[in-house]
Amino acid sequence: MGASNADEELRLLDDVLRSLPPAAVNDLLTLRLCPQCILRLFGKYGPIYTHYSRISTVLAEVVQHQPSSDDPLLKESANEDGICSVCFGILQFICVDEKQTLVNKGCASDFAALIYELARKDGHQADSLSLEVSIPPIIVENENAVRLSMKQKYSSEDWFQEMLQSEFISVKDALKLSITEPLETLLGVKSGSSSFRVRLTYTSSEMPMKTDNGKENNQGSKKRKIGRRSEITDTEVHLKQCSDSLQEIKSFRPLEKISACSLEVLCSSTPIYIGGRYLKYSRNVSQSRWIIDDERMGEASVEEIVGTSILPLCKGDNYKFHAAGREDIDVRMLGSGRPFLLEIQNPRMLPSELSLKEMETKINSLEGKLVKVKNLKVVDEQGWTLMREGEAEKQKQYAALVWISRQLEDKDLVTISSLKDLKLLQRTPVRVLHRRSPLEREKIIHSMSIEKMSGSTQYFLLHLCTQAGTYIKEFVHGDLGRTYPSLGSILGCRVEILQLDVTDVKMDCFLTE
Ligand SMILES: [Zn+2]
Structure with missing residues (x-):
């Protein structure tokens, strides 16, 4: 992007920020919302809103001449860490990692780099990416409560009516939108439905509040699985229901002490299947691992010989052996062999044709030559169907x-x-x-x-x-x-x-x- 484009972008950003209603922005800053959450509430989201320090500065300017809130509750509970009272730091890229260390990445690209590093350490070689985010229910409740507070105060204003028309971006979607692109760049892949999954699970020790009438106010969390569209509708409905019974609803009050959420990052890949045929030359080798009362039956099993050889090749966590029928331990399997599929769970890499060929040679020259394999190849789910269908008719x-x-x-x-x-x-x-x-x-x-x-x-x-x-x-x-x-x-x-x-x-x- 050229310098003039960047300047243009910043001018555009400033214009948007200066068009926001100062009184409402002031309220939200006083309630200690992060710039990302403030902009989300006004339906503003996109690449230009990633200049965080600029946004903070301009927002401060926007409210400069507004008197700060005199609410003593808010003043006393000034939050030293600066963690957002709504997203609990998720959109500020602040979290507590698995070693209980507070991580403050400050921007999306640094946060994406952290996730990339974890995926790399786990040894994954991704060819595409599927990003999943899970956030604690309290954050959905915070969002609803803040929107409700705004409605109570500003529902008669034109800008508020306008805001209701724009699409509301949840914390989950906002996080995905901001880190998907840098993560794609780092991994060198595109996101979409993928065999490689990165799952970010945020948890908070804070539980959703109870409203005065004792009903748990966590409508959003119960419907976590629903899409963005219906979430909006739900929130609208929720807001409407709330406005009908204002007396029962607590408006948003930030917690006195806000702790960042704990983040667990889990990288995983969907299973891959290696198909082939096996021959068994021994009358003392079972097809599957066979243990009775802690005692092994036979000297080995086809399952273990094939599985333990191929698993390291795919750098998987575990394997499952599936065959088209079975023979008794004392029956040899000759001729063209018996079809089998080896399922590799959480594989880090897809073996090449060449490496499978080499693996075949290696298995076939193992000491004792109890089992041989042939025609090893990576197959898709159709390989599974083929094997199961053929099995019945064979x-x-x-x-x-x-x-x-x-x-x-x-x-x-x-x-x-x-x-x-x-x-x-x-x-x-x-x-x-x-x-x-x-x-x-x-x-x-x-x-x-x-x-x-x-x-x-x-x-x-x-x-x-x-x-x-x-x-x-x-x-x-x-x-x-x-x-x-x-x-x-x-x-x-x-x-x-x-x-x-x-x-x-x-x-x-x-x-x-
Ligand atoms: Zn926030």
Whole structure:
């Protein structure tokens, strides 16, 4: 901005300030409102009103020839700290930080720098910004009370009627308006609906006053969530209601000792999701962390191997592992793997394609090689939907090592491979009855085949393609008749399952990089 523009701006500011009604300005100064709050009450808000010292000077000039209030209450309680009696310092950028230190930043850009520093320390790399502000109810009450006092005294004046027409800017909106731009500049991003949130929570030890009739006068605070428009309407309604029963209302009196609000700054990011597929080569690794009576089941879990590796890459606070279905701890997961999503909570950074590729290599070369991952990539919420939708419809392929109580005959191979889309009734398996409700489900075995093993007539490999959710172990041994038909009932002998592998999960999800 050129010098002449700046001069022009200051001239404009002076004109606005000098047009304000001196008596009312004097009242507000006497009530110890900060310049920002005074201007807000007159509906003046914008970039030109950020020249705080100029405003203070000119406002003092405006009221120079006005006698100061003789109200002894106001005189005695002169506020040494100069903290505004309405916004409690919020619009003066005065607050008490988390170390209980009084912070006085004086201007919006210095205050924005403070917030920026906190976000940077927390390690966030923002690509946009969403700013949220929460203020204590007492401040809303202060605002209402001051406006009411003005109405009581000046409602017949033209400027007051004019003021009612202009948009009232709340402390919350005024703070947002003043710090958003400097914060955008510092972070190098634009604000809007963002995955990166900065939340400023102001709290005060002061509680909203009770009015004489005992009704709590905090109408504004109950409706904190409402938008600016309806807040205005509410205040108008409130003012009208108040004027109808003036006797019951206390006009605004500043507190004797005003303490700055405590400020908590919380920076957070919405979760990101890393999709991929995992393979599990161990019969002693569970899908999720599995602890019974403080004792770990199995030597590790897919969840922990994948989660603890990827979490530091995104600099997140925590992770959640979601998979499309599950296999038992003693079942290997082979073939193209099982789709999963890793949810990273409060991530500080979005991993690059390259870093995910490197992470894949790192996980796949971990000692023991219990678990492998593939096709890792950052996915949006649609990835979630895709996985959940696919899960219900998917088909799964298995290979089971099976023993039968008699010799395997060639006609068994024909019998088994001729069965297509075989319908089963499965009652909840005995082994999961303690955690699943007893139900009867119909499931389908799409196809089966027997692969003979050389040198054995009672052991063979059974390949199956089934509907999702079929209990394979139970289909093989029959589960005391709870699954029917079963391989045992079809072959007419006793059948046991020794080992099981998932050889494929037929889903399109995360199948490619
Ligand atoms: Zn103020």
